[in-house]
Each structure stands twice: as structure tokens, then as C-alpha cells.
Amino acid sequence: MKNKKIIILLITILLLTGCTKQLKDVDGKIVKNEETGQTLPSNIMCQPTDKDIKKLYEDTKKAQEEKLAKDLKKEKITEKEYDKKINNLLDINDLPKCSEFKITSGGYEGLWNTIFIKPLTWFLIKLGSLLKNYGLAIIFATLLIRLLLYPITRKTLKQSEMMQKLQPEMKKIENKYKDKNDQQSMTMKSQEMMALYKKYNVNPMSGCLFSFLQIPLFFAFYEALYRLPVLFEDNFLFFNMATTPMAALSKGHYYYLILPVLVLVVTFFSFKANKNQTGDQAKQMKTMMNVMLVIIVFTSFQMSTAIILYWITNSGFTILQNLIVKRSKK
Numbered sequence: 001m002k003n004k005k006i007i008i009l010l011i012t013i014l015l016l017t018g019c020t021k022q023l024k025d026v027d028g029k030i031v032k033n034e035e036t037g038q039t040l041p042s043n044i045m046c047q048p049t050d051k052d053i054k055k056l057y058e059d060t061k062k063a064q065e066e067k068l069a070k071d072l073k074k075e076k077i078t079e080k081e082y083d084k085k086i087n088n089l090l091d092i093n094d095l096p097k098c099s100e101f102k103i104t105s106g107g108y109e110g111l112w113n114t115i116f117i118k119p120l121t122w123f124l125i126k127l128g129s130l131l132k133n134y135g136l137a138i139i140f141a142t143l144l145i146r147l148l149l150y151p152i153t154r155k156t157l158k159q160s161e162m163m164q165k166l167q168p169e170m171k172k173i174e175n176k177y178k179d180k181n182d183q184q185s186m187t188m189k190s191q192e193m194m195a196l197y198k199k200y201n202v203n204p205m206s207g208c209l210f211s212f213l214q215i216p217l218f219f220a221f222y223e224a225l226y227r228l229p230v231l232f233e234d235n236f237l238f239f240n241m242a243t244t245p246m247a248a249l250s251k252g253h254y255y256y257l258i259l260p261v262l263v264l265v266v267t268f269f270s271f272k273a274n275k276n277q278t279g280d281q282a283k284q285m286k287t288m289m290n291v292m293l294v295i296i297v298f299t300s301f302q303m304s305t306a307i308i309l310y311w312i313t314n315s316g317f318t319i320l321q322n323l324i325v326k327r328s329k330k
Contacts, residue, residue, distance in 0.1 A: 023060060023090070026067045031060055036240060037247025038304050041227050042090050045105070045121045046098035048229035057092045064089055098230040101125055116220035121228055128230070135236025135309055138225065142313040145217065146321075154325055162202045169196055221310060231306045241306040249301075259308045263300040266315035267293055270322075 023031040023042040031040050033053065040056060048054050065086065072082045096105050103122045108114055120141075128137035146153075173196070177189040196202075225231060232242035239256065240248075248256035271289045300308055 023057070025060055026063050031056060033242065035247070036232075036242040036304070037244035037302070038232060038242045043227060044090075044092070044095065044229055045118070045224075045227045046101045046125075046229065047092050047095045048233070049098070050229070050233050053229065053233075054092065057090065061089050061091060098125055098228070099129070112220075116216065117224050117227070120220055120224035124224060124228060125230065128234070133236065134231045134234040134306070135239075135241060138231070138306060138309050139313050142221070142310055143317060145221070146314065146317045149217075150321060153321060158325060162200055166196060166200060166202065218314075222307065225306055225310060226304075232304060236305065236309060239305045241309075242304050244302055244304055245308075246301045256305075259305065259312075260297055260300045262312050263308060263315075264293070264297045266312050266319065267296050270315040270318040 021042045023040040025031055032038065033040065033056065035052070040053070048057070068077070068082055068085055071077045072079065077085070096102070101122060103118045105118070106113075109118075124134070124137055124141055127141055128134040131137055131140065170193070173189060173192050176192075177185050180186075180189075234241050239259070243253075243256065245256040245259050271293065300311070303311075
């Protein structure tokens, strides 16, 4: 139990050491590229080459500098506060070009950025340069990471399948001690459960292992994608990587509707593939998954094509690996 608490604490620390920050104007509104519908991050990893995007960053910085100067003149802030805020403003000219980005660029910026974000960013840049397309880079990088994790996920899925097989016997034990709340009965119930797990070589905590790995990797990959401007300056097939389905539909580009539809399909089947509960648990899980499905599909209309491409590839791999594990079991 102590080791589990330490693992949870370490992951929490990593997750809290860095996060994507959105660029905001002087009124606190999120800056958005009106052409593509993409919101811009304020902590991008390298310089954008698109002139319009670069101008958005420069104009935002100029407006922020003017506001700070006015606040200083009106004595709303002190000179010390003014200097601190000016130094914290993003100057994209201080960032390296994406083609020249290194894992060590920007120096040490916390565990999250140093261990996860920067290596993933560097890898995506190199892979995009090699494949001559950043859409393909996202697909290949996603598949590579999932393949590296496959031995762990395969074991986790097998354990989940075994847990499903145990449900009838577990239900018998639950019914046996249903109305017995004394200490001795609870101890005997626990011993019978442990004996059942041992009989089928099942570790009930093994299902959490993949979650511990998947959650930080998902956020790290998402953040690396979101903070890498060169990704959004490319096209994949006939889709612009920066454009959101909502922005595309507003301009009459109805073929972008295929992206939310694909998100719906792969998310639905990935949820279905991971469903191992029975009885009341199955009903609760079904309700929760349906709610999540609606939220994810609704959110996908506001996601950039690059992010949607990652989601589709990741969920598609989940479906495929579940089919492989089930076939190998048979």
C-alpha cells in the first residue's frame, strides 16, 4: 500500500509541474486564429513560421506591453511588478526555430517539461522532417508509443478478462456474506476472495497499471502536439492540421464532419472493447461511458485536426489490441 501511495504521489507531482497555457489578450480573452478556430498556446516550444500566426503573437505582446505601461503610469502597479510582468511576456523571437529545436532548448523547465514534453516535441519534429508530413508523424509516433506499451497493456487486458470470468464466483461469495457484518465474517470473506484471486492468478490492482502509464503519456503527448506550431502549419490528406471541424463547417467545408464521426466510432468501440463488468456495475459503466462519449464527440468539434488525428489513432490501436488479445485467448 505504501508503494502505491508513493507512485500516485510521484505521478501527481509530475502532472502538476507543467501544463499548457493559452494565450490571452489584455482583456483576458483567449486568443484564437479566426481562420482555423485554433486557440493559441502561450508556452509554445518553438517559433511559428506562419506570418499570420506570428503576427498574432507579436500584436498580443505589444498590446500587453502598452497596457502594463498605462497601469504603471496610473500607479496601478509598482515598477517592480511592471518589470516582473514585462519579463514574463512571451517573445517568440527568443524561441528556437522548430527545425533547430533540441531537447535541451530553454534549459531546465521542471520535471514535466524536461522528462516528457521536450523529448516528445523533439521526436515529433524529427519524425515529421523524416516523413515529410506531420500528420504521418503523429500517427507513427502514437503507434510506436502504444507498441512499446503493448506488453503491459496485453497483460492488463488478460487480467481484466480473468476478472470477468471470476464474477460468478465472486458474486457467490458476496451473497454468502451479504448479511454478515461482524469482524470474523469480513475476515473470512476477504480470505476467500484472496484465495479466489490466487487460484486464477489474478491481481485485482493490475488493471490500474496501464492507467498510471496512459494518463501522463496522454497529457504529455497532447501537450507536445498543442505546443508545437509547425504541426499546425501542415496538411494531412485534404485536412488542414490547425483547423477545427466547427470552423471548417462554418465556412462550408462539410467534409470535416468526417472527423467527429470517426471520433464517435473509434471512441464507442474502444469503450465497448474495455467493458468487462457485469450486473449493476455494467449498467453504471454503460451510463458513464455514454456520457463520456457525448462529451468527447462534442469537444471534438473544437479540436484541431492534429489533436483529432492523435485521438483516432490512439483509440483505433486500443480496439485492435483488444481484438488481438481476445483472438490469442481463443
